[in-house]
Amino acid sequence: MELIDFNPLNRRYTYAGTDAQTGETVISEAFDKSHALAVKDRAKDMKDARSGVGQDMRLACSIPPFVQVELTNQYGPEILKDFDALLFVINRDYPHLMVHGT
Structure with missing residues (x-):
């Protein structure tokens, strides 16, 4: 190829x-997906160091483009607009992308 x-x-x-x-x-x-996983790891390090707590919103998960495509193919584009449903699916199917548990 x-x-x-x-x-x-x-x-x-x-x-x-x-x-x-x-x-x-x-x-x-x-x-x-290495960039998305690096962002997730960096956010987890910030959480462990208690950096940004109470000052800014923290990253819940890092969703790489190929996972976005899989989600929209399986659930339709609406899944990316419904935060609660999206986090439920990410927790269930892609727990390795989570930075902070819900």
């Missing part, structure tokens, strides 16, 4: 290649 595009804002890689069985061109996308 050949890299044809990279979006640094959401760390999305777009690849193009040829399917060996059908000969058709295949476009695929991959997301690098």
